[in-house]
Amino acid sequence: MPSNVAVVGATGAVGTEMLRILAERSFPLAQLRLIATVRSAGRRIAFEGEDHVVVEISDRAFEGIDVALFDTPDAAALEWIPRAKAAGAICIDNSAAWRMDDEVPLIIPEINADAVLQHRGVIANPNCTAVTLLMPLAPLHRAAECTRVVAASYQSVSGAGVAGVEDLYEQTEKLLPERDAVRRGRVEGFVPSGRAFAHPIAFNVIPHVGSFDEGGATSEERRVAEETCKILEARIDVFSTCVRVPSVAGHGVAAWAEFSRRLTPDEARRVLASAEGVSLEDDPGSNRYPTILGAAGEDKASVGRIRSDPTNAQALAFFSTCDNLRKGAALNAVQIAELLVARGLI
Amino acid sequence: MPSNVAVVGATGAVGTEMLRILAERSFPLAQLRLIATVRSAGRRIAFEGEDHVVVEISDRAFEGIDVALFDTPDAAALEWIPRAKAAGAICIDNSAAWRMDDEVPLIIPEINADAVLQHRGVIANPNCTAVTLLMPLAPLHRAAECTRVVAASYQSVSGAGVAGVEDLYEQTEKLLPERDAVRRGRVEGFVPSGRAFAHPIAFNVIPHVGSFDEGGATSEERRVAEETCKILEARIDVFSTCVRVPSVAGHGVAAWAEFSRRLTPDEARRVLASAEGVSLEDDPGSNRYPTILGAAGEDKASVGRIRSDPTNAQALAFFSTCDNLRKGAALNAVQIAELLVARGLI
Numbered sequence: 001m002p003s004n005v006a007v008v009g010a011t012g013a014v015g016t017e018m019l020r021i022l023a024e025r026s027f028p029l030a031q032l033r034l035i036a037t038v039r040s041a042g043r044r045i046a047f048e049g050e051d052h053v054v055v056e057i058s059d060r061a062f063e064g065i066d067v068a069l070f071d072t073p074d075a076a077a078l079e080w081i082p083r084a085k086a087a088g089a090i091c092i093d094n095s096a097a098w099r100m101d102d103e104v105p106l107i108i109p110e111i112n113a114d115a116v117l118q119h120r121g122v123i124a125n126p127n128c129t130a131v132t133l134l135m136p137l138a139p140l141h142r143a144a145e146c147t148r149v150v151a152a153s154y155q156s157v158s159g160a161g162v163a164g165v166e167d168l169y170e171q172t173e174k175l176l177p178e179r180d181a182v183r184r185g186r187v188e189g190f191v192p193s194g195r196a197f198a199h200p201i202a203f204n205v206i207p208h209v210g211s212f213d214e215g216g217a218t219s220e221e222r223r224v225a226e227e228t229c230k231i232l233e234a235r236i237d238v239f240s241t242c243v244r245v246p247s248v249a250g251h252g253v254a255a256w257a258e259f260s261r262r263l264t265p266d267e268a269r270r271v272l273a274s275a276e277g278v279s280l281e282d283d284p285g286s287n288r289y290p291t292i293l294g295a296a297g298e299d300k301a302s303v304g305r306i307r308s309d310p311t312n313a314q315a316l317a318f319f320s321t322c323d324n325l326r327k328g329a330a331l332n333a334v335q336i337a338e339l340l341v342a343r344g345l346i
Numbered sequence: 347m348p349s350n351v352a353v354v355g356a357t358g359a360v361g362t363e364m365l366r367i368l369a370e371r372s373f374p375l376a377q378l379r380l381i382a383t384v385r386s387a388g389r390r391i392a393f394e395g396e397d398h399v400v401v402e403i404s405d406r407a408f409e410g411i412d413v414a415l416f417d418t419p420d421a422a423a424l425e426w427i428p429r430a431k432a433a434g435a436i437c438i439d440n441s442a443a444w445r446m447d448d449e450v451p452l453i454i455p456e457i458n459a460d461a462v463l464q465h466r467g468v469i470a471n472p473n474c475t476a477v478t479l480l481m482p483l484a485p486l487h488r489a490a491e492c493t494r495v496v497a498a499s500y501q502s503v504s505g506a507g508v509a510g511v512e513d514l515y516e517q518t519e520k521l522l523p524e525r526d527a528v529r530r531g532r533v534e535g536f537v538p539s540g541r542a543f544a545h546p547i548a549f550n551v552i553p554h555v556g557s558f559d560e561g562g563a564t565s566e567e568r569r570v571a572e573e574t575c576k577i578l579e580a581r582i583d584v585f586s587t588c589v590r591v592p593s594v595a596g597h598g599v600a601a602w603a604e605f606s607r608r609l610t611p612d613e614a615r616r617v618l619a620s621a622e623g624v625s626l627e628d629d630p631g632s633n634r635y636p637t638i639l640g641a642a643g644e645d646k647a648s649v650g651r652i653r654s655d656p657t658n659a660q661a662l663a664f665f666s667t668c669d670n671l672r673k674g675a676a677l678n679a680v681q682i683a684e685l686l687v688a689r690g691l692i
Contacts (some may be wrong), residue, residue, distance in 0.1 A: 031473060034590050078364040148657075152600035154551045154589065158529075166437065176519060182594045183504075185642030185669075198633035205500045205638040207600065207651050212630040216653035217613065219410045225657075237657035241501065241600035241665060245591050248528045254498035256551065259573035265562065274410075284558040288542035292551040296531030307562035310584035311494070318354045319553040323531075344488035 003346050004064050005337070006089065009071035010054055010081070011043060012032035013161045014094060017330035018069050023048050025334060028341065035061050035068075037076075041293075057254055058089075062087035066346045069333050070094060084120040090346060092123050092333045096223060099124040099230070106230050109335040110277040111138040116339050119213035123336055128328030129153045129220060130227040130240060132253045135301035135327070136320045137273040140268055141232055144259040151224065151240040154252035155209055156292060160196040160325050167194035168246055171202035201246050209242040250292035251324040256309065256317045263316050265306045272303055277327070282306050295321035299331055349692050350410050351683070352435065355417035356380035357389060358402055359507045360440060363676035364415050369394050373680060376688065381407050381414075382421075396489050408433035412692045415679050416440060431467040436692060438469050438679045442569060445470040446575070454682040457484040462685050465629070469514060469682055474674030475499045475555075475566060476573040476589060478599045481647035481673070482666045485621040486576055486614055490605040497570065497586040501555055505541040505670050506590075513540035514592055517548035531558035537662040547592050555588040564588055592688035596638035597670040600661045602655065609662050611652045618649055623673070628652050641667035645677055 005022070009015040015036075022029065034045055034054045041056035055061050057080060062068060068089040070077055077095035086093050098104045105115035106124045108131060116123065126134070133151055140146060154344050157164035171191045175182055178190045182203050191200045210219035225238035241252075273280045281288050282304035290302035299320035309315035322328050340346045350369065350493055355361040361382075368375065380391055380400045401407050407561035408414060414435040423441035429439050444450045451461035452470045454477060462469065472480070475529050479497055486492060503510035517537045520591060521528055524536045528549050537546045545552050556565035571584035586599075618626045627634050628650035636648035647668035655661035686692045 050642055081627040118349055150602045152587075154500075154591070171524070173520060173522060176515065176522070179515070179594075182639075185596065185639045185640060185644065187639060195376075199637050200639065203639060204597075205593055205598050207592055207598070207635055208630070208633065215656070216628075216630055216651065237601055237655075239655045239657060239661070239663065241498075241602075241651065241663060243598075243600060243665075245500070245551055247592065250551075252533065252551050252553070252589075254589060256496045256585055256587075273535070277609070282562075287554065290552055293528070293531045293533060293546065293549060293552070294665055295531060298531065305562065305587065309583075309585045310561070311585060315585070317585065317587060319589075 002028040003066040003102060004031040005029055006033040006035050006062065006065045006068040008035040008057065008068055011036050012039040012071055013158050013165065014071040014325055014329045016323045018071065018333060019045065019047055021326065021330050021334045026103065027334060027337065032062065033065060055278060059087055062089050062242065065089040067092065067337050067340060069337065071329065078217060081122055089121065090121055090340060092125060092336050094125040094329050094333055095169055096127065098122050099126065103322065106227060107336050108134060108231060108309055109339050113271060113339055116343060116345065125272055125336065126227050127223040127230060128159055128251055128324040129155060129253065129331060130224050132251045132301060132320050132322045133255055133326045134228060135278050135322060136303040136318055137255065137257065138232060139271050140233065140257065144256050144261050144263040145273045146259055148237040148238050148258040149255055151253050152341050153240060153242045154245045154292060155242060155246040155323055155335045156251060157201055157244065157248050158249045164196035165248060167196045168201050168248065171200050173200050175178065201244060203246060203310060206244040207241060209244055216332065218341040247292045248297035249323060249325055250321055252290065252292050252321045253326055255320050256315060258315045262313050265308055265316065268306050268316055273275065277301060278303055290319055290321040292321055295323050298323055300324060303326055348374040349522060350377040350381040352377055352379040352381050352411045352414040354403065354414055356391065357382050358417055359511065360417040360671055360675045363671045364417065366394055366681060367672065367676050367680045371680060373683065379407065380410060393684060395590055405429050405433055411435040412453065413438065413686060415683065417675065422641060427468055428508055429558050436686060438471060438682045440471040440675050440679055442473065444468050445472065446572055452573060453682050454577060454678060454684050456482060457462050458577055459685055462689060462691065463645050471675065471679045471682065472573050473569040474505055474597055474670040475501060475599065476570050476648060477519060477674045477678060478597045478666050479570060479601055480574060481624050481668060482618055482649035482664055483601065483603065484593045485617050486603065486609065487580065490607050490609040492582050492605050494583040494602050494604040495542060495601055495674040497599050497601040499586060500591045501541065501587045501588060501597050502593040502597060503547055503590065504595045505597065510542035511594060513542045514547050514594065517546050521548050531626045537690040541661060542647065543590060552590040553587060555590055593638045595639035595669055596667055597669055597674055598636065598638050598665060598667045599609055602661060602663050604661045608659050611654055611662065614652050614662055622648060624649055636665055636667040638667055641669050644669055645672060647673055
């Protein structure tokens with residue numbers, strides 16, 4: 001039976017992608033409601049040839065809604081998800097606000113679909129970098145029990161929303177003719193201070209995603225560790241460094257993982273070749289491996305550069321990518337909604 | 347006493363930087379000879395207000411030369427370094443050709459200057475990513491004996507020479523107006539195939555630096571491991587993933603290192619604050635940490651994001667950067683030449 005679906009944060013980078021994916025996958029919609037803050041209310045957005053007017057978020061906006069796909073800042077998710085739930089909507093939330101709540105399942109449908117049965121009105125969508133790591137790690141973990149991960153990320157600016165994309169394009173345009181300034185790292189006079197990042201991002205790499213805690217780790221780095229353990233229902237020592245790079249869409253992760261037994265690259269490739277939602281791209285001799293541009297626009301996560309660590313028989317490395325706005329956010333959220341439909345939960 | 351210095355590969359990205367650094371540091375020059383392939387021979391290059399004509403490489407080109415700074419492909423270094431040495435020049439080589447030769451010291455002057463005493467006419471300059479890792483790792487290793495490193499790199503296109511820089515700028519210019527193609531990863535029709543990389547590099551991240559071996563590792567990744575052990579004269583298990591990013595100058599390394607005892611972030615900061623050639627930039631609360639643009643044009647390597655691993659008491663992480671063309675190549679080579687002068691070896 002078609003459902004009444006709301007997209008909350010419908011004008012943002014992820015919200016826009018949610019609409020595109022609902023259409024692409026012909027999600028069975030009875031009604032579609034686009035919700036945003038007062039700033040965007042009244043805007044018209046075309047969906048399957050029909051104009052939809054964005055409405056301001058309110059308790060009334062959730063009346064009659066079966067499923068609400070949320071992509072908002074954490075504070076808005078904390079405030080509005082209980083209210084949307086009270087109005088009868090099942091909420092699928094892409095913020096970090098509810099992910100580690102014991103009553104909220106945190107789901108990647110290819111990995112832990114059954115967790116949906118525990119939902120009490122709220123289901124969380126994981127962090128995009130955690131998704132990029134987990135799509136290949138989960139099947140490997142099932143094969144050989146992962147005990148430790150050390151990872152570094154390569155995260156596109158769209159992870160910081162529309163403002164991040166605008167900053168990158170605007171700064172890149174300004175810096176293109178200023179080759180000597182870029183070469184010498186003296187760009188301050190040439191770029192306006194951006195909105196999304198603490199430093200200019202064009203032609204730069206910034207080891208800072210999220211906010212810092214007292215120990216010097218970022219919220220993003222903590223999330224990769226915590227969410228990995230929650231989704232895999234395992235105690236794995238995960239350490240990551242999360243880094244912003246000047247690409248538009250697509251996240252990458254360079255991962256080194258230890259397992260409880262030796263897992264050869266060939267066995268890992270066999271496991272990953274049949275893993276749902278994963279595209280094995282691992283033929284370096286033909287320059288075939290995941291790249292960030294290769295991930296952009298794709299539904300599957302990609303994995304390649306699979307190799308053993310010559311200094312550690314139980315360690316294996318890989319490089320994985322996914323489209324941070326799609327599998328890392330909007331697609332995964334829509335897949336959770338599809339799971340609710342498939343399991344008869346709405 | 348001033349020396350006769352040759353720069354071999356004088357028109358390349360590193361060669362150009364060598365000339366700039368010789369001038370900046372007022373290296374005591376009696377004569378400067380610019381050497382390149384026949385393609386560049388005859389070009390005029392200004393140095394300290396005087397035009398120098400580039401001469402074609404030949405045995406005669408090395409006659410009377412005291413020190414030859416080489417930046418050429420490995421094959422040219424293999425062929426010409428023995429000939430330059432036979433002509434009486436001490437060769438400082440930035441290629442990978444001689445680095446692991448037992449008779450060739452591999453030197454970062456701040457770390458293992460005394461190795462220069464073992465030279466037999468050839469001294470190797472380390473890989474730029476190894477330098478970026480080692481500038482902070484070496485003092486930490488002296489303090490607490492490092493046993494294992496897992497690292498991922500963020501390497502600017504200038505590491506692939508002038509062609510790499512041209513590819514990035516040309517592709518970026520072509521892709522700037524093609525936002526939807528970039529967002530969807532469909533850039534093939536919009537960019538000419540570049541000269542330096544296997545895939546378009548603009549707005550991309552490519553986990554491929556160097557050439558692949560049968561086990562799927564790259565030459566760059568092997569060098570980071572081998573050169574770390576050679577320079578530190580230690581057996582350390584080093585595993586790295588080397589990745590090209592769309593920045594112009596500056597390399598970054600996200601490193602996770604295990605030590606033979608617990609090394610707290612505060613102790614590490616004290617060690618690094620007084621380490622020669624290292625700039626400690628570690629105040630995340632004020633958004634102070636190394637970035638790639640921050641490294642460009644600087645002589646020192648930078649280190650920050652120093653933090654312990656909550657899952658492993660003997661592990662410590664950091665993010666380091668350096669200008670790959672300067673400290674990662676040209677500056678380090680000139681520093682080796684200065685070391686020869688200081689030790690009375692020329």
